[in-house]
Amino acid sequence: MKDTKLSMPSRILVIGANGYVGSNLVPALLREGHFVTATSRSLAQLEKQNWHAHPNVSLVQLDLAEECAELLGKTLLGIDVVYYLVHGMASGTSFHDYELAIARKVSTALSKSQVSRLVYLGATQPDGESSSHLSARKATGNILRESGVQVIELRAGIIIGSGSAAFEVMRDVVSHMLIVVVPKWVSSQSCPIALETVIQYLLRLVTLSLEASPILEMKGPEAISYEQQMRRLARLLNKRIAIFKVPLLTPKMAASLLSVVTSVPTFVASALVEGLSHNLVSDKPDISSLIPLPAINFEAAVEVALANESDVVKSEIWGYDPDAIARWHKSYGYYPKQAGFTVKTNASASALWKNIQKVGGEEGYFFGNWLWQLRAYMDAAIGGEALKKRRPNADTLSVGDYIDSWKVIQCDKQKHLSLLFGMKAPGLGRLEFSIEEHGDFRTLDIQAWWHPAGFPGLLYWFAMMIPHLFIFRGMAFALAKKSGATEISPSPRPQ
Template structure:
């Protein structure tokens, strides 16, 4: 029996990028229709799919993409308000409906949005509902799943909750913070999308989908705060804050573009909860049930068993959890991260540079502004931290897990990489990374990176308060480490030359 072929539109988007690898795992042959194949360059599954280039507003390219397809996923929605986006979305939906019917596609699966039975919807909710109607009237059996706020790192709705809660200890907000919302974890959205592909052909209808919790928007923000280790935020509902003013406010205090904030906020003017639970009669709930909101937040934050936040900067691999970041996610999504990066080219041999890196801390010091390091250690002790008194376990060698003053060795690749995790008291997570790399001239390159994930407004203020000192401390550190490594190399070369002259051939 031949494998079923699936066409995914919107594969470079938030949901589509997470659905494709799960379709592959389920045994489907996957084709993706994208306008710019270059956007798939870094995704881990690009080599496992057939890539068709085209645009949904171009009927001929949609026809070609639909050839030989059994199931079509429609995961495209404009999040901008410029131009006549409603007309363009309807044109795209009509092209897909026509091409799918002509090609004999047996199932369309569409992901729309929960919306109330209101006479006047926001333009984006209205457009999503109209796209669903066009697909349902296509003559191809269609399932239109209608979801509310999707919880997962990279989801625009979740990122707005994350950034607003992180940055504001007090939240003046529009009155819609009192509206009821039924959020759903991204893993549950993907579960329903996969299940919808296998529904019998007589099913042609909409289904509401949502998680087990119905919350007010303010409760969602404070639920996030608790999971992120922040204090709950006092929230004042202001009746005068219009959707337009609210979007300006979101644009000001978060990295989310106003063009995205506008449609989200406009959609929050209504209660968005499930009106029916008929999906349970067709697709049984996943093992263990649907994901509660607080657990969905924990997954989106990448919480590990020890409560630490698992960060995505540490490696470029995609671990495959649906709440994890993907290369195709927008650059403003995910945890806010501050970095201080220094790079130095040195005549020192890589082995000598590594000797200096591995011997850092303890009695050997930190190669820059000793008084500043001592003061930071005293400050840490005053607030109950570990300070600088722990020193080193071994004068020259480090191992994963070793304590190193107020750091902990998180990862070591001997001869190449040392990564330290801060254990001093700071309002966030901090790492210091040092690398030794060979260059083409026989010397080496020293790369140094300080990384800080702020927790709440206090974390942001902390980073900016110490930023003036970074130019002195981290620059001096990079300069002294490379200078010390050069002195080691010069001394070794001198010894070698002396030995050669004392023992001529």
């Protein structure tokens, strides 16, 4: 085991800084005066974080799924403490192998570095048989410890905070459904912990003196079943729910139902559901004995989470638009539903951008204009103003311009246009046009994002699914063709 040399301020690497915990940890580290290197596989997403321009932060695009040994080695140079906050649940059914593969890459790089300590956020382990998600979390810790660097593994069950996948799945179920059908294991227990407490524990581990590579639990003040959590959450949301336990409902079946109710990515929700079928109340040493913090009960943690959920629109993604912020309501799903299409084309970025800026008004929407017009008439029938044709006088668009019922909330020349949805509907949405250069070709991406407002918001989204199946594809091809493209083909959506 290498000697642990800790100092203040420290040079800290956060691997997975764009994730839920990482995006909250980085600003906390910066407030403490540390110098932070934040990594993500998407530099563009890092640059949307509120803290991206802080003088003490450096941003690094690091995709651990790719060959990155040289870059990872360079990134570790001069680093004192590493926070390892990545997981592979969103990578699909092979996430177990994916997690272990990237852990081996990091472990190998650590063994060649001068890093003093790595802090790994793992998961509470059940007694006996485990799920793929939980076993991958355990195996990841074992692999990281093989590096010879001191590894402090913090294990937690459900983290209560805005953006936490486990919390948002539960909140979506309670918010969107009057009748909740659940597996019998809904009686399984865990010790949900407030995000604020988790961040404080992580912060203190920069300088806390510890020997060897301990595994420590992070627990909330009480063990509560998932059924109790849903009922208590419903009371806080002023919702009434009826919970029916179905013995034959398997985790896989439950995950399929969740994919309809929640906007949390399907593979993430599926992995979480599988893990929640176990009791996650551990008797391993608790970090609270080393770092005593005030206990935050379930209700208090939920209240803070709900109060902070509006932060999702107080961001660069929404252009900090006051109308979007004013329209946000706590009944809206934190994670949005989405639909869209991407094409690969040889049309120039300037030609694509010129035509994107013609959207709306007399030009229409490039494809299926009769459907857009029908939707405008439906809006007008309930008091909306979608039939009102509005366009700026200039040939170019700027933030704040109105296009029919839409409002421009982001406008980055030849790169990105984002429009705030202005029709009357149960939720909050936006429409985005994005152009990305790839040397000999460009990708044109058109995406709609929708935060549903409760069950009516879900119904509205699914009512629009049939048009969504072809309208964005048609728009993308029509836009590229209008921009002079001689080559157009479907393309995977840019990450």
